[in-house]
Amino acid sequence: xxxxxxxxxxxxxxxxxxxxxxxxxxxxxxxxxxxxxxxxxxxxxxxxxxxxxxxxxxxxxxxxxxxxxxxxxxxxxxxxxxxxxxxxxxxxxxxxxxxxxxxxxx
Amino acid sequence: xxxxxxxxxxxxxxxxxxxxxxxxxxxxxxxxxxxxxxxxxxxxxxxxxxxxxxxxxxxxxxxxxxxxxxxxxxxxxxxxxxxxxxxxxxxxxxxxxxxxxxxxxxxxxxxxxxxxxxxxxxxxxxxxxxxxxxxxxxxxxxxxxxxxxxxxxxxxxxxxxxxxxxxxxxxxxxxxxxxxxxxxxxxxxxxxxxxxxxxxxxxxxxxxxxxxxxxxxxxxxxxxxxxxxxxxxxxxxxxxxxxxxxxxxxxxxxxxxxxxxxxxxxxxxxxxxxxxxxxxxxxxxxxxxxxxxxxxxxxxxxxxxxxxxxxxxxxxxxxxxxxxxxxxxxxxxxxx
Numbered sequence: 001x002x003x004x005x006x007x008x009x010x011x012x013x014x015x016x017x018x019x020x021x022x023x024x025x026x027x028x029x030x031x032x033x034x035x036x037x038x039x040x041x042x043x044x045x046x047x048x049x050x051x052x053x054x055x056x057x058x059x060x061x062x063x064x065x066x067x068x069x070x071x072x073x074x075x076x077x078x079x080x081x082x083x084x085x086x087x088x089x090x091x092x093x094x095x096x097x098x099x100x101x102x103x104x105x106x
Numbered sequence: 107x108x109x110x111x112x113x114x115x116x117x118x119x120x121x122x123x124x125x126x127x128x129x130x131x132x133x134x135x136x137x138x139x140x141x142x143x144x145x146x147x148x149x150x151x152x153x154x155x156x157x158x159x160x161x162x163x164x165x166x167x168x169x170x171x172x173x174x175x176x177x178x179x180x181x182x183x184x185x186x187x188x189x190x191x192x193x194x195x196x197x198x199x200x201x202x203x204x205x206x207x208x209x210x211x212x213x214x215x216x217x218x219x220x221x222x223x224x225x226x227x228x229x230x231x232x233x234x235x236x237x238x239x240x241x242x243x244x245x246x247x248x249x250x251x252x253x254x255x256x257x258x259x260x261x262x263x264x265x266x267x268x269x270x271x272x273x274x275x276x277x278x279x280x281x282x283x284x285x286x287x288x289x290x291x292x293x294x295x296x297x298x299x300x301x302x303x304x305x306x307x308x309x310x311x312x313x314x315x316x317x318x319x320x321x322x323x324x325x326x327x328x329x330x331x332x333x334x335x336x337x338x339x340x341x342x343x344x345x346x347x348x349x350x351x352x353x354x355x356x357x358x359x360x361x362x363x364x365x366x367x368x369x370x371x372x373x374x375x376x377x378x379x380x381x382x383x384x385x386x387x388x389x390x391x392x393x394x395x396x397x398x399x400x401x402x403x404x405x406x407x408x409x410x411x412x413x414x415x416x417x418x419x420x421x422x423x424x425x426x427x428x429x430x431x432x433x434x435x436x437x438x439x440x441x442x
Contacts, residue, residue, distance in 0.1 A: 020283045023320040031315050052290045053283055056312055057320055064314035082164070087290065088307040088327075097166050 009039030009071050015046030018054035018081075027057055034064050039071030047078045055084050062094060117213070120161050124210045127154045131203045135196055142191035151199075152181040158206065169219065170209050173227050176234045177202045186270045189237060198237075201230055270358050271303045272340065274329040279350040282323045287347055293327065295343050300333025 010033050014026060033040050042061070047054075058074065065072035074096045077085070082098060085091045091098055131154045134147055141147055155178035162170035177199075183189040205227055212219045219227075274296075278289050296302065308326035312318070333340070337355060344353050 020288070020321055027315065027318065027320040034315060051288045052323065052325060053288075053320060055290075056324060057315070057318070059309050059312045060315040060318040060320075063312065064316055067314050084290070086160075087293065087305070088325075089305050090307055090309075091163065093307075093309060098164055 009033075009041055011041045011043060013043035013046055013076075015048075017049045018044075018047050018057070019049055019051040020053035023053040023057055026054075027060075030057070030061050031064075034061070034068065034070060037068065037070065039065065041071075041073045041075055043076045044074055044078055044081045045076035047081050050080050050084050052084075055088065055090070058094070059090075117165065120165060121210060121214050123161065124158050124206075127158060128203055128207050128210070130154060132200070135200050135203065138191055138196060139193070145185065148181075148185040152178065152185045155181050158210075165213075167209075167213060169224070169227070170206070170213075173209065173231060174206065176231050176238075177206075180234050180237050183237065188270075195237070198230075198233060202234070205230055270332070272300075272331040272333065272358060273356040274327075274331050274340065275352075275354040275356075276327040276329065276344075277352040278323050278325075278347065280322045280324075282347065282350050284321055285350060287350070289323065289325070289327075289347070289351075292344055292347060293329070296329070296331060296333075296340070299335050299339065300331050302329055303332050304328075304330035 012030065012033070016022065018026060030040070030042070040061075062072060074081075074094060077096075077098050085094070085098065131151065134151055134154075138147060138151075155174050159171055159174040159178055162174065180189065180195075180199075184191065184195075189195065205223075208223060209219060209227075212223070276289065276292075279285075282289060293302070293305070306328040308328065309324075311326075312324040331340070337357060340355055341348075341353075344351065
């Protein structure tokens with residue numbers, strides 16, 4: 001996970017698995033900027049796999065950011081992220097633009 | 107490949123796919139009078155609208171999604187046998203095809219549709235809506251709410267709903283993830299022997315990140331499920347998780363009273379009434395949409411905004427007793 005600072009929000013990319021096995025670490029890293037009053041742009045390009053723990057984390061991040069009125073955007077949704085948002089019909093909940101990639105839509 | 111390239115490529119796939127589907131739609135419509143009851147044909151027609159809507163949604167082409175959604179709802183009624191194929195309907199659906207084709211070509215040329223095209227679309231939507239909401243009273247014919255609500259309460263037990271899908275309501279134990287199960291796997295499994303007509307993921311009780319235990323499970327699901335399988339088969343899908351979940355399965359055409367008890371049973375999540383009704387299969391998304399429109403029209407006219415339940419009631423879209431149960435639920439929640 002890399003952090004590139006650009007005020008007032010930071011760019012964070014999540015790479016690899018975003019599942020119950022890795023979720024605690026990811027949650028801790030995402031909590032830090034929000035607790036310090038910094039918004040985030042979260043790049044999901046490198047997410048290879050996501051389960052419901054990952055999905056829930058996205059929701060919890062979104063809720064905390066909006067509670068604190070901090071900017072938050074998910075970008076670069078990988079095909080596994082698109083699939084889970086589609087399965088749960090949550091694209092609209094997040095409201096971020098999502099682009100289909102070849103193979104993402106069956 | 108950078109994001110712009112990826113977008114351009116994905117968009118060109120969407121355009122190719124949409125044009126193919128619309129050609130297919132045209133050729134089906136031109137021959138459908140010969141086989142008006144062929145279920146494969148009717149399913150294929152539905153799939154055209156469904157696929158275009160889904161792909162357009164991924165690109166944020168909201169005007170295409172909105173228009174196609176109405177067409178899709180009509181085609182859904184056709185394939186369920188609730189609407190008969192008539193010469194009039196075929197003509198209408200050909201207009202739908204032509205309009206969609208126009209919208210797609212605007213996307214291809216990176217232009218927004220002209221005001222004229224939007225107006226044509228609105229006119230067509232109104233015509234389509236008449237197939238969906240034939241029992242709606244004319245505008246201005248509203249009814250005092252409270253009276254109706256009491257009036258019909260006793261009739262509830264006997265009435266069945268028009269819903270043709272199974273309704274599955276899923277709540278899982280907090281520890282389901284720690285027990286090594288992902289509830290989404292069960293939903294994916296459902297898709298192997300049926301199709302999910304609607305899914306609403308309940309996110310209300312997911313806490314903000316600072317209060318989240320990321321290994322706990324907080325989501326709930328309301329699912330409209332189409333399948334030819336029986337109840338035992340659906341129940342078996344959840345065999346591994348049965349002890350760790352609250353699962354309710356309502357067959358198609360369940361009695362209103364059964365949906366009512368479902369509304370009342372749902373643990374205290376702060377749900378919007380409209381969603382509850384759609385989840386319960388009481389309302390189609392379309393009936394909700396036109397009620398929402400009526401609601402915003404009233405808002406624009408400067409009057410106090412009525413709650414959605416009252417609008418639905420005034421339009422007689424839903425049975426009053428259902429509204430009452432849902433309102434009770436809302437009131438109960440706001441008192442906490």
